[in-house]
Amino acid sequence: DVKVTQSSRYLVKRTGEKVFLECVQDMDHENMFWYRQDPGLGLRLIYFSYDVKMKEKGDIPEGYSVSREKKERFSLILESASTNQTSMYLCASRSTLDRRTYEQYFGPGTRLTVT
Amino acid sequence: TQLLEQSPQFLSIQEGENLTVYCNSSSVFSSLQWYRQEPGEGPVLLVTVVTGGEVKKLKRLTFQFGDARKDSSLHITAAQPGDTGLYLCAGEETSGSRLTFGEGTQLTVNP
Numbered sequence: 001d002v003k004v005t006q007s008s009r010y011l012v013k014r015t016g017e018k019v020f021l022e023c024v025q026d027m028d029h030e031n032m033f034w035y036r037q038d039p040g041l042g043l044r045l046i047y048f049s050y051d052v053k054m055k056e057k058g059d060i061p062e063g064y065s066v067s068r069e070k071k072e073r074f075s076l077i078l079e080s081a082s083t084n085q086t087s088m089y090l091c092a093s094r095s096t097l098d099r100r101t102y103e104q105y106f107g108p109g110t111r112l113t114v115t
Numbered sequence: 116t117q118l119l120e121q122s123p124q125f126l127s128i129q130e131g132e133n134l135t136v137y138c139n140s141s142s143v144f145s146s147l148q149w150y151r152q153e154p155g156e157g158p159v160l161l162v163t164v165v166t167g168g169e170v171k172k173l174k175r176l177t178f179q180f181g182d183a184r185k186d187s188s189l190h191i192t193a194a195q196p197g198d199t200g201l202y203l204c205a206g207e208e209t210s211g212s213r214l215t216f217g218e219g220t221q222l223t224v225n226p
Contacts, residue, residue, distance in 0.1 A: 043216040102146050106157025
Protein backbone atom coordinates (compact mmCIF):
# COMPACT_ATOMS: atom_id res chain seq x y z
CA ASP A 1 0.00 0.00 0.00
CA VAL A 2 1.09 3.53 -0.73
CA LYS A 3 1.83 5.46 2.38
CA VAL A 4 2.08 9.21 2.68
CA THR A 5 3.06 10.45 6.11
CA GLN A 6 3.09 13.95 7.50
CA SER A 7 5.34 14.96 10.37
CA SER A 8 2.63 16.27 12.68
CA ARG A 9 -1.13 15.84 13.01
CA TYR A 10 -1.54 18.99 15.07
CA LEU A 11 0.71 22.03 15.34
CA VAL A 12 0.35 25.31 17.21
CA LYS A 13 2.70 28.15 16.31
CA ARG A 14 2.97 31.83 17.08
CA THR A 15 2.69 34.65 14.56
CA GLY A 16 6.04 35.33 12.91
CA GLU A 17 7.52 31.89 13.55
CA LYS A 18 9.08 29.89 10.73
CA VAL A 19 7.16 26.65 10.30
CA PHE A 20 8.24 23.46 8.56
CA LEU A 21 5.73 20.83 7.46
CA GLU A 22 7.27 17.58 6.29
CA CYS A 23 5.78 14.99 3.97
CA VAL A 24 7.25 11.60 3.07
CA GLN A 25 5.96 9.02 0.58
CA ASP A 26 7.25 5.49 0.23
CA MET A 27 6.21 4.58 -3.33
CA ASP A 28 8.86 6.35 -5.41
CA HIS A 29 6.26 8.74 -6.83
CA GLU A 30 7.53 11.51 -9.04
CA ASN A 31 4.82 14.09 -8.33
CA MET A 32 4.11 15.61 -4.92
CA PHE A 33 1.65 18.29 -3.89
CA TRP A 34 0.82 20.57 -0.98
CA TYR A 35 -2.77 21.73 -0.45
CA ARG A 36 -4.57 23.65 2.20
CA GLN A 37 -8.16 22.79 3.06
CA ASP A 38 -10.59 25.32 4.47
CA PRO A 39 -14.36 24.88 5.00
CA GLY A 40 -16.37 25.79 1.93
CA LEU A 41 -13.26 26.26 -0.21
CA GLY A 42 -12.28 22.68 -0.92
CA LEU A 43 -8.60 21.92 -1.45
CA ARG A 44 -6.43 24.67 -2.85
CA LEU A 45 -3.05 23.92 -4.36
CA ILE A 46 -0.14 25.75 -2.77
CA TYR A 47 2.88 24.21 -4.54
CA PHE A 48 3.66 21.06 -6.43
CA SER A 49 6.75 19.25 -7.61
CA TYR A 50 7.09 17.12 -10.74
CA ASP A 51 10.33 15.55 -9.57
CA VAL A 52 13.37 16.04 -7.34
CA LYS A 53 14.53 19.67 -7.10
CA MET A 54 11.61 20.79 -9.27
CA LYS A 55 8.81 22.99 -7.98
CA GLU A 56 5.89 24.89 -9.43
CA LYS A 57 3.62 27.47 -7.86
CA GLY A 58 0.03 26.48 -7.36
CA ASP A 59 -2.94 28.78 -6.92
CA ILE A 60 -2.02 30.28 -3.52
CA PRO A 61 1.79 30.26 -3.10
CA GLU A 62 2.09 33.60 -1.30
CA GLY A 63 3.66 33.24 2.13
CA TYR A 64 4.88 29.70 1.42
CA SER A 65 7.95 28.04 -0.03
CA VAL A 66 8.86 24.40 -0.65
CA SER A 67 11.86 22.14 -0.83
CA ARG A 68 12.34 18.80 -2.58
CA GLU A 69 15.90 17.62 -2.15
CA LYS A 70 15.00 13.92 -2.15
CA LYS A 71 12.36 12.15 -4.19
CA GLU A 72 10.45 10.84 -1.19
CA ARG A 73 10.33 14.08 0.79
CA PHE A 74 8.47 17.33 0.08
CA SER A 75 8.62 20.10 2.66
CA LEU A 76 6.34 23.10 3.00
CA ILE A 77 7.78 26.16 4.70
CA LEU A 78 5.90 29.08 6.16
CA GLU A 79 8.57 31.78 6.28
CA SER A 80 6.71 33.93 8.83
CA ALA A 81 3.49 32.37 10.02
CA SER A 82 0.38 34.51 10.11
CA THR A 83 -3.06 33.86 11.58
CA ASN A 84 -4.62 33.58 8.09
CA GLN A 85 -2.43 30.52 7.54
CA THR A 86 -4.37 28.62 10.19
CA SER A 87 -5.70 25.68 8.20
CA MET A 88 -5.55 21.96 7.46
CA TYR A 89 -2.53 21.16 5.28
CA LEU A 90 -2.62 18.07 3.10
CA CYS A 91 0.26 16.50 1.23
CA ALA A 92 -0.27 14.16 -1.72
CA SER A 93 1.82 12.13 -4.13
CA ARG A 94 1.16 10.61 -7.54
CA SER A 95 2.92 8.33 -9.96
CA THR A 96 3.30 9.55 -13.53
CA LEU A 97 3.14 5.91 -14.60
CA ASP A 98 -0.42 5.44 -13.31
CA ARG A 99 -2.41 6.57 -16.32
CA ARG A 100 -5.32 4.32 -15.36
CA THR A 101 -6.63 6.10 -12.29
CA TYR A 102 -4.54 9.30 -12.11
CA GLU A 103 -4.93 8.88 -8.36
CA GLN A 104 -3.35 11.21 -5.85
CA TYR A 105 -2.53 9.59 -2.51
CA PHE A 106 -3.02 11.84 0.48
CA GLY A 107 -1.45 12.01 3.89
CA PRO A 108 -3.63 12.38 7.01
CA GLY A 109 -3.13 16.13 7.16
CA THR A 110 -1.60 18.60 9.60
CA ARG A 111 -3.95 20.94 11.39
CA LEU A 112 -1.94 24.11 11.93
CA THR A 113 -3.09 26.83 14.28
CA VAL A 114 -1.26 30.16 14.28
CA THR A 115 -1.93 32.33 17.32
CA THR B 116 -6.77 27.69 -13.40
CA GLN B 117 -9.93 25.79 -14.27
CA LEU B 118 -12.86 26.08 -11.84
CA LEU B 119 -15.12 23.29 -10.60
CA GLU B 120 -18.39 24.08 -8.84
CA GLN B 121 -19.79 21.38 -6.56
CA SER B 122 -23.32 21.25 -5.18
CA PRO B 123 -24.90 20.99 -2.75
CA GLN B 124 -22.38 21.99 -0.10
CA PHE B 125 -24.31 20.26 2.69
CA LEU B 126 -26.74 17.37 2.52
CA SER B 127 -28.51 15.75 5.47
CA ILE B 128 -30.80 12.84 4.66
CA GLN B 129 -32.41 9.80 6.26
CA GLU B 130 -31.14 6.29 5.82
CA GLY B 131 -32.59 4.69 2.69
CA GLU B 132 -32.98 7.90 0.69
CA ASN B 133 -31.29 8.55 -2.65
CA LEU B 134 -29.13 11.56 -3.39
CA THR B 135 -27.13 13.17 -6.17
CA VAL B 136 -24.09 15.43 -5.96
CA TYR B 137 -23.09 17.55 -8.94
CA CYS B 138 -19.81 18.98 -10.22
CA ASN B 139 -19.93 21.53 -13.02
CA SER B 140 -17.40 23.51 -14.98
CA SER B 141 -17.16 25.56 -18.14
CA SER B 142 -13.80 23.92 -18.81
CA VAL B 143 -12.93 20.53 -20.23
CA PHE B 144 -11.05 18.09 -18.02
CA SER B 145 -8.98 15.13 -19.16
CA SER B 146 -10.38 13.08 -16.27
CA LEU B 147 -12.63 13.53 -13.26
CA GLN B 148 -12.02 11.94 -9.90
CA TRP B 149 -14.27 11.53 -6.88
CA TYR B 150 -12.73 11.33 -3.41
CA ARG B 151 -14.23 10.70 0.00
CA GLN B 152 -12.75 12.12 3.17
CA GLU B 153 -13.38 11.00 6.74
CA PRO B 154 -12.75 13.33 9.70
CA GLY B 155 -9.06 13.52 10.58
CA GLU B 156 -7.96 11.74 7.41
CA GLY B 157 -6.88 12.68 3.92
CA PRO B 158 -9.17 12.15 0.90
CA VAL B 159 -9.28 8.65 -0.59
CA LEU B 160 -10.04 8.00 -4.25
CA LEU B 161 -13.39 6.39 -5.03
CA VAL B 162 -13.33 6.43 -8.82
CA THR B 163 -11.80 8.04 -11.90
CA VAL B 164 -13.81 8.67 -15.06
CA VAL B 165 -11.96 9.45 -18.25
CA THR B 166 -14.24 9.12 -21.27
CA GLY B 167 -17.09 11.50 -22.05
CA GLY B 168 -20.40 9.84 -21.16
CA GLU B 169 -18.69 7.21 -19.03
CA VAL B 170 -20.69 5.64 -16.19
CA LYS B 171 -19.04 3.70 -13.37
CA LYS B 172 -20.71 1.88 -10.52
CA LEU B 173 -19.27 1.12 -7.11
CA LYS B 174 -21.91 -0.86 -5.19
CA ARG B 175 -24.64 1.72 -4.43
CA LEU B 176 -22.64 4.62 -5.90
CA THR B 177 -22.98 5.60 -9.57
CA PHE B 178 -20.59 8.08 -11.16
CA GLN B 179 -21.15 9.74 -14.51
CA PHE B 180 -18.87 11.93 -16.63
CA GLY B 181 -20.64 14.37 -18.92
CA ASP B 182 -20.42 13.88 -22.67
CA ALA B 183 -18.38 17.06 -23.05
CA ARG B 184 -16.14 16.16 -20.07
CA LYS B 185 -17.10 19.37 -18.27
CA ASP B 186 -19.33 17.97 -15.56
CA SER B 187 -19.92 14.92 -13.41
CA SER B 188 -22.40 13.51 -10.94
CA LEU B 189 -22.35 11.09 -8.05
CA HIS B 190 -25.60 9.28 -7.24
CA ILE B 191 -26.01 7.22 -4.08
CA THR B 192 -28.89 4.79 -3.86
CA ALA B 193 -30.40 3.83 -0.49
CA ALA B 194 -27.89 5.82 1.53
CA GLN B 195 -26.57 4.32 4.75
CA PRO B 196 -25.00 5.98 7.82
CA GLY B 197 -21.66 4.58 6.72
CA ASP B 198 -21.84 6.83 3.64
CA THR B 199 -21.47 9.89 5.87
CA GLY B 200 -18.42 11.95 4.92
CA LEU B 201 -17.04 14.73 2.76
CA TYR B 202 -17.25 13.99 -0.96
CA LEU B 203 -14.89 15.86 -3.26
CA CYS B 204 -14.79 15.99 -7.02
CA ALA B 205 -11.50 16.83 -8.72
CA GLY B 206 -10.79 17.48 -12.37
CA GLU B 207 -7.43 16.85 -13.96
CA GLU B 208 -6.48 19.80 -16.11
CA THR B 209 -5.79 19.07 -19.75
CA SER B 210 -2.45 20.87 -19.48
CA GLY B 211 -0.84 18.61 -16.92
CA SER B 212 -1.15 16.59 -13.75
CA ARG B 213 -2.74 19.27 -11.56
CA LEU B 214 -6.12 18.62 -9.98
CA THR B 215 -8.78 21.27 -9.49
CA PHE B 216 -11.04 20.42 -6.56
CA GLY B 217 -14.66 21.31 -6.02
CA GLU B 218 -15.70 22.85 -2.71
CA GLY B 219 -16.91 19.51 -1.35
CA THR B 220 -20.26 18.09 -0.23
CA GLN B 221 -20.65 17.23 3.44
CA LEU B 222 -23.07 14.31 3.52
CA THR B 223 -24.78 13.19 6.72
CA VAL B 224 -26.97 10.10 6.64
CA ASN B 225 -29.10 9.78 9.74
CA PRO B 226 -30.19 6.36 11.00
